[in-house]
Amino acid sequence: MDCVATGGNVKVLAKAIHSLSRIGEELYLEPLEDGLALRSVNSSRSAFACFLLSPLFFQRYQAPSDQSFRCKMPIKSVQAVFKSLASLDRSVEKCRIQLNSEKNRLTITLHCKHGLLKTHNLSYQECEGLQAVFDKESCANVLQAQPRLMVDTVLHFPPSLEEVNLSVSSDRVWLRNHVEDDADSSRAMMTELCLSSEEFDHFAVGSQTSVTFCLKELRGLLVFAESSGLPVSLYFDEPGSPVILSVTDSVLEANFVLATLSEDSHPKNHVNTKHPDTEQPPDDFMSDDMDSFLIAMETSELPVPSHVPTSPPRPTSNRKHSFSEEEEEEALAEGPPNKKFCSLFFGSVLPTPSQLPNQTMQSQEVLASDSEDENQTETS
Amino acid sequence: MKFRAKIIDVGCLNHFTRVVNTVSRLTKACVLRLTCDHLYFVLSGRVASGGVSMWCELSQGNFFDEFQLEGVSADANEIFLEVAPENLSRALKTAQNAKSVKIKLTKKSCPCLTLAAELPSLSSVSRVVTHDIPVDVIPRRLWHDFREPQMPDFDVSIYLPPLKTMKSVVDRMKNLSNYLVLEANLNGEMNLKIDTDLVSVTTHFKELGNPPWGDDGSQSSSPAHRDPDLMAEARVEIRKLQQFLTGQQVNPSRAMCNIVDRRILHLIFLHEDVSLQYFIPAVV
Numbered sequence: 001m002d003c004v005a006t007g008g009n010v011k012v013l014a015k016a017i018h019s020l021s022r023i024g025e026e027l028y029l030e031p032l033e034d035g036l037a038l039r040s041v042n043s044s045r046s047a048f049a050c051f052l053l054s055p056l057f058f059q060r061y062q063a064p065s066d067q068s069f070r071c072k073m074p075i076k077s078v079q080a081v082f083k084s085l086a087s088l089d090r091s092v093e094k095c096r097i098q099l100n101s102e103k104n105r106l107t108i109t110l111h112c113k114h115g116l117l118k119t120h121n122l123s124y125q126e127c128e129g130l131q132a133v134f135d136k137e138s139c140a141n142v143l144q145a146q147p148r149l150m151v152d153t154v155l156h157f158p159p160s161l162e163e164v165n166l167s168v169s170s171d172r173v174w175l176r177n178h179v180e181d182d183a184d185s186s187r188a189m190m191t192e193l194c195l196s197s198e199e200f201d202h203f204a205v206g207s208q209t210s211v212t213f214c215l216k217e218l219r220g221l222l223v224f225a226e227s228s229g230l231p232v233s234l235y236f237d238e239p240g241s242p243v244i245l246s247v248t249d250s251v252l253e254a255n256f257v258l259a260t261l262s263e264d265s266h267p268k269n270h271v272n273t274k275h276p277d278t279e280q281p282p283d284d285f286m287s288d289d290m291d292s293f294l295i296a297m298e299t300s301e302l303p304v305p306s307h308v309p310t311s312p313p314r315p316t317s318n319r320k321h322s323f324s325e326e327e328e329e330e331a332l333a334e335g336p337p338n339k340k341f342c343s344l345f346f347g348s349v350l351p352t353p354s355q356l357p358n359q360t361m362q363s364q365e366v367l368a369s370d371s372e373d374e375n376q377t378e379t380s
Numbered sequence: 381m382k383f384r385a386k387i388i389d390v391g392c393l394n395h396f397t398r399v400v401n402t403v404s405r406l407t408k409a410c411v412l413r414l415t416c417d418h419l420y421f422v423l424s425g426r427v428a429s430g431g432v433s434m435w436c437e438l439s440q441g442n443f444f445d446e447f448q449l450e451g452v453s454a455d456a457n458e459i460f461l462e463v464a465p466e467n468l469s470r471a472l473k474t475a476q477n478a479k480s481v482k483i484k485l486t487k488k489s490c491p492c493l494t495l496a497a498e499l500p501s502l503s504s505v506s507r508v509v510t511h512d513i514p515v516d517v518i519p520r521r522l523w524h525d526f527r528e529p530q531m532p533d534f535d536v537s538i539y540l541p542p543l544k545t546m547k548s549v550v551d552r553m554k555n556l557s558n559y560l561v562l563e564a565n566l567n568g569e570m571n572l573k574i575d576t577d578l579v580s581v582t583t584h585f586k587e588l589g590n591p592p593w594g595d596d597g598s599q600s601s602s603p604a605h606r607d608p609d610l611m612a613e614a615r616v617e618i619r620k621l622q623q624f625l626t627g628q629q630v631n632p633s634r635a636m637c638n639i640v641d642r643r644i645l646h647l648i649f650l651h652e653d654v655s656l657q658y659f660i661p662a663v664v
Contacts, residue, residue: 149502156474156509187490189467190512198503 001031001069001099004060005053010095010110014082015224016051016254020075022220023049023256027075028130029106031063036097039130040075046259047217048132057251064099071124073106081108081120091116132257136244139235140206141168147225149199150232154222156193157215163261166236166243167210171197178212178261201231211236212261213243221245221256236260381517383414383459383485386446393481396443397472398629399654403436404465405627406658410434411518411526412493414459416449417441421465422526431661432620435529442653452520459485460518460526463493471495471511479506490514529659532646534638535612537593538564540647541585543635546572547625549583554618556581559663562621563613564639566590566606574618591636614645614662621645624658632656 005013016038020027024040024047031037035054041047055061082088088110096109100121110118153175157164163178176192197203225232225247236243240262247254387393403410403421413420419440425433440447451457475481475497486494492512499507518526540546549572553560557574564570570585624647632649639645642662649656 158470187514189470189514190488190492191471192510192512194508194510196501196503196505196507198505199501199507 001064001097002060002062003031003036003058003097004094005057005097006059006094009057010092011085011088012057012228012252013053013095014085014088015227016053016252017075017078017082018085019220019224019254020049020051021079023047023217025075026072027078028070028072028127029124030070030129031099033063033067035061041130041132042217047214048130048257049217049221050131050255050257052253054251054253059094064101069099069101070127070129071106072127072130073122073124077122078108081110081118081122132242134242134244134255134257136233136235136246136255139237139241139244141209141234141236142202142204143168143173143200143234144202144231145200145234147222147229147232149195150222151226153193153195154215154219156191159219161215163212164215165210165212166234167208168205169208170205173197173200202233209236209238211239211241211243213258217258218245218256221247221254224254381452381459381485382448382450383483384446384448385440385444385483387443387481387483388445388479390477392443392445393472393478394476395653396438397469397476399436399438400465400469400472402627402629402656403434404469406434406623408466409462409464412461412463412515413526414449414461415451416447416457419443420528424525425659425661430617430620433529433659435657437655439653456520456523458523460523461485461491461493462516462518463513467511467513468493468495471513475499475509485515486512488512491517529657532638532640532644532659534646535606535641536564536566537591537636537638538566538568538570539589539591540635540637541570541588543625543628543631547622550618550622550625553581553583554622558618559615560618560621561613561615562637562639562645563611564588564637565611566608569609569611571611612639612641614639614642614660615664616645616660616662620660624660 017027020038020040024042026040028039028041029036030039032052035052035057037050037052039048039050041049091112092110093113094111096107096111098107098109100107103121104123105121106124108120108122110120112118157175157177161177165174165176165178167174167176173195174192175195177188177190179188179190197205221232228247228249230247230249233246233248234243235246239260242257242259245256245258387396399421407423411420411422411424413422417440419438421434421436423432423434425431449457449459451459472481472495475495478497478499480498482496484494484496486492488494491514493515495511495513497509499509501507550560553572553574556579557576559574561573561575562570563573568586568588568590570588571582572585573582574580628649630651632651634650635648637645637647640662644662645660647658647660649658
């Protein structure tokens with residue numbers, strides 16, 4: 001394998017790697033005929049990201065002759081190669097990635113100004129491929145916006161916020177922080193941002209939907225999109241199906257796939273959800289009923305009134321949802337108690353005709369493969 | 381009980397945000413008292429807050445274009461809410477370029493202060509961001525805990541040195557000791573002292589000036605009877621003084637402190653439309 005990226009694309013490559021580092025700890029690398037695939041997944045398998053850099057992205061692109069080379073390595077080691085974006089800009093003229101299969105090293109050479117060469121030899125582990133099953137084209141809802149819009153939206157939520165809920169109607173989009181249904185939740189500050197569909201470059205909503213996913217893992221993509229200036233597309237379906245964020249240009253395609261909460265009731269939030277299809281009520285200042293609240297308080301001895309939870313506590317098993325029924329749900333549901341997102345489905349069924357050709361189907365990833373690859377069947 | 385208010389002017393919004401930010405740096409929880417003319421952020425001196433107390437008073441007319449209040453009852457036309465100022469700060473933070481900000485008291489699953497900001501957008505329809513900040517309504521029978529603090533019978537009152545200078549001195553002293561003595565006299569002289577086993581450091585300030593308290597200064601012994609060179613002192617935890625000085629986002633038009641010898645350090649910061657008082661108890 002031998003790829004060379006030059007000029008500004010070195011920085012794009014670096015940014016892609018930094019984005020992936022927000023997802024998982026390992027970088028999966030697979031040179032394909034279609035281009036170099038860089039992927040990452042988080043430990044609970046609820047977030048997956050893939051950057052596909054087409055051969056045109058590179059000045060020179062040569063995939064390995066045996067076509068089935070796949071490896072992974074700690075992402076921190078790769079990040080160290082591309083540590084300072086500013087210095088990459090200033091001094092690196094080209095970046096060469098070569099596979100040294102005799103020594104089992106991936107060699108990344110940075111050709112810098114003044115004839116300086118920085119060579120990094122990274123050890124890797126050969127592994128099974130990593131590919132989440134998803135199909136953007138079949139999603140009922142598609143939004144596309146300039147990255148600035150997405151970044152400005154996310155700004156209203158604290159950096160530590162884990163989960164966010166996205167709801168759409170025929171002409172509005174709401175983003176709310178998602179709060180868990182426990183004793184503390186009613187004391188949490190709730191934030192909601194409402195956008196008009198007009199702010200989006202593309203707005204196709206099949207039906208009113210509401211999905212909840214992890215915001216933190218998404219921020220990596222937003223940073224990449226903002227620096228690249230490329231519009232971000234959002235594909236999603238009903239709760240439980242993953243939400244896919246995608247940034248594309250002629251030489252690059254990035255997909256971030258995030259699992260969503262499977263819910264059987266509306267997410268708990270403070271906002272009146274009765275309004276979606278009509279215009280936002282200009283002012284609902286008069287709809288408070290503090291008086292009745294206060295009267296109740298004065299007659300009792302309790303300094304703080306107790307509140308009634310709006311929905312009964314749900315059993316945790318409802319929150320686990322797998323794409324295919326035949327999978328062992330129990331295995332997925334036995335995750336640590338605070339992981340509520342379903343694991344993304346990672347293969348084990350034959351591809352449907354709607355699968356894009358470059359999504360190679362792999363069986364479930366084996367962490368430490370001690371057998372040869374030829375026993376695994378592949379369909380493409 | 382109803383409360384609704386609206387800010388339209390960007391300058392007022394920024395100023396209000398700075399006040400809230402200052403309060404949020406001083407305490408994690410405080411009481412917001414709303415009356416027809418004023419807003420107060422109150423922290424009453426309790427063991428939990430280390431004995432410091434705070435009284436921050438804003439004249440609502442200087443900030444809000446609309447302000448409507450219906451208090452607990454006709455003869456007690458006020459509302460007392462316990463709130464985490466940090467939440468308010470966070471809500472205001474991203475609304476700094478809003479066309480308008482509305483604040484109202486609402487009831488969601490618990491009583492909330494709802495802040496709704498109308499933001500500029502790329503389309504004809506504004507973006508609206510709404511924050512629901514949970515609050516606790518304080519019943520009338522507890523209101524006496526949050527009364528305006530009496531001006532103490534101070535021994536010395538003096539203007540403070542420039543905030544920046546004082547802060548940098550206190551910051552450095554904090555590295556050397558946990559306690560600091562602030563002493564001042566009616567001759568406009570102030571010293572900040574620390575004294576440990578290893579080192580003593582004193583910073584002297586001169587010609588600071590003493591505020592002219594008149595007959596309404598609630599002084600039993602008039603300043604004239606006091607030897608102008610005699611220092612009144614208060615030994616306080618540096619951390620508390622530093623916290624107060626660090627929190628200030630705007631230079632006050634007037635900054636002074638009153639010292640009750642060995643009892644209390646009373647700091648008063650006055651801006652055009654906001655006054656902030658902070659009481660730090662002296663330790664032995």
